[in-house]
Amino acid sequence: MTMHSRGLLLLVSLCCTIITADQNNVNVAINKTYRQISTYPNTGAASNAADNNTAGTLGTKTCSHTGSTSEGVGIPPNVYHWWEVDLGRIYPVHNITVWARKEHNSDIFFDRLYPFIITVDNKTCVNVTSPTSNIIRSNSVTCSSVMYGQVVRLTLTETNRTLNLCEFQIFVCKEGFYGLDCSSPCDKNCDEGCNMTSGFCTRCKKGFWGPELCHHNCSAHCAGPTCQRDDGNCEECQPGFYGEGCSRACGYCQVNTTCHHQDGHCLAGCVSGFAEPLCLQVQVKQENWVVPVVGSLAAALLICIGLVAIVCWCRRSREETEENDQRVAPPVEPESTQDRDRPSSASPISDADTTVYGIIDKDDAEEMHVQEDNYADRALYMQLSPRASDEALLVNIELS
Template identity: 25%
Template structure:
C-alpha cells in the first residue's frame, strides 16, 4: 500500500478504526492485538482505501479475524474498484482462494484508485494487501484493455499509456501512441502523404488497397503520373496553338487592311500633289512691258533690222581681207 493511502469505513466498532487494516499486522485476533478494522451491524457495511493515484492491480489478499467461520464477519464479502468515489465496479470472485484467515483474489490487471470491500451485517478485517500488477507490453488502462504502440516494442505506463521510448511505432501518434495516422497520411509521425482512390492507405507503410487517384501512381499513390500530366499538357497546348493560329490570322488580316489603307492614302495624296504641279508647268507666262517694249515690231521694222545686220556682216568681211 502506498504512503498516500487513506482509509474510511461506514461505521466504527470497538475503536477498530479503518487504518488498522493497512498497518502491516495480519492479526488474527482483534481482541488481543488491536490490529483489525471493524464496523457496527448494518444493512450494508463497507471499508474503503484511496491509494492516492491509479495503479494496475492484479491481486488482493484480505485477512479475517481468527475463527471467522464462527463470527461470520467477513464471509461472502464483495470487492469493488473505482477511479472516483461515485462509480464502483464489482470484481467477480471466480479466482478466490480461502484458507483459514486468508482470502486471496486474483484477476487480470485492473487500473484503479479506490478499492472497496463490503458485506451486509458486521464487517471485520484485519489486513488488506494490494499487489500492483503489470499490463502486457503494448497494453494499458482499465483491465489493460487499451493498446499503446511504442517504438522498439517498449512498454508504456500502465495508467496513462505514455511510452518509455521517445517516439511511436511507424504509423502511430499521440502521447500513448494509440492514434493511427489521419486520412491520407502514413509513416513516422504521419508525415508522408498518399492519394488512394478509395479509402486511405495503411498507416504504417502507406499501401493503398485499390487504385490511385487520378494523376497519381506508385506503391504509395504519391507520385505524380507523368504520362497523364503530359497528355493533359499537350491537349491544353493544342488548344492554345489553335487559339494562336486563329489570333494570328485575324491579326494578319487586320495588318493587311491597315497597310492597304495607308498605301491608298499615300497614292491619293501623291496624285493630288502632281496635279497641282502640272497646272503650274503648262500655264501661259504673262508678258510684261519690260520684256517687249512699249510697241510691237512691224514687218517693216524687221526688214530694216535685217538689212542693217547684213551690211554690218559685209563690212566685217571686207575688213578681214
C-alpha cells in the first residue's frame, strides 16, 4: 500500500468517526427556559439564542440582545451582562458551542461576546478571553471537566457592554451512547441509557442487576422479574424459597403454606414431627417419666454433695482444735539429778537400801516409828534423816 493510499484511508476513517460522533450528539439547550439581565426591545429576546438557527443576524430575530434598562433607555452601568438557560434537569455539561453576531456587511460582533465565562449551577466551567479565529463566528469550548448541573450561564467579564448571542449549544450524548465524543454504546442490559461520561447504566433491564453495568442475572427464584440493583436481592421470593437471592428452600411447613422470604420461618407452623421455627429438624418427644427421674437424681446428687461438705467441715474443725491445744500446753520441765536419785514411794527399794536400813540403830528406828518391812516408812526416814542415811551409807561402804 502506497503512502498516498494510507493517507487517504486515514482521512476517510477520521471523517467517518467525526460523522458518527456528530450523529450521536444532541443539543439539549433547545426548547428550554431562558433568561438574561435585560432585553433590547422587539428583537433581542433571550429565547432567540437557542432556536436552533445559527444565521446570526439581529434583524431576523435569531440573536439575543441585552442593553436596555427597564425603561428601555441606555445600558445599565457597572453591570456584567449575562444570559442563561435552565435545562429542566441535571445534564452532564462538557461540550458547548457559542455563535457570535454577524450582519450583512460581514462584520462579526466579537466585542459583543468576548471575553466571557460559562458557569454550571454557579460553578465555573470555562473562561474564554478571545475567539479562536477572526473569521469564524462559532467557537466550541469544553469545561475543564464534565460538570453535572441544570442552569448554564454565559457572562461577559467586562462591564458596560451589551451581549449579543446568536446561538448557544450544549451537546450531550444521545440515549444509548457515552464518552467525550459519544462514540461508545451503552451496555446492552442498560435500561433508559447510561451515564454519558462513565457508561454506567441508569437502570437495569428486567432480570439483570449490577452496581455499574448490569452484568448479573437475577435469581430464578425471585417472585418477579426484577431484583435490587446494587446486591441482586429479590424484592419477593417464589413460594418455597427464602434468603439472599431466594436461594434457600423452606423447611417442612404446613401444607399449602410457605416461609418468610427473609428469615425462613414457617408462617403457619410446621407439619407434624418437625421443630419450629425453620421446620427442618425432627422434633424429639420427651416421655412422662423423664422429668421426675431426672429431678430425683439431681436432688440425690445435691444431698450427697451436702453430706460430704459437712464431714469435711467437721474433720477440719477437729484438726484445728487439736492444733490449738498443742499450742497452749505448758512445756514439761526435765527432772533434776537429785530427783532421779531419790527413790519413789511407789518404787521398790533395792537390797542396798535394805542394807542401809538394816544397820540403823533399832532404838532410832523405833523412835522414828520405822518398820523394816514398810518401804514407805523407809523412804520417809531417808528424807527426814539425811545424816543417818549418809552415815549408814558410809558404814555400808566400809563393810563392803
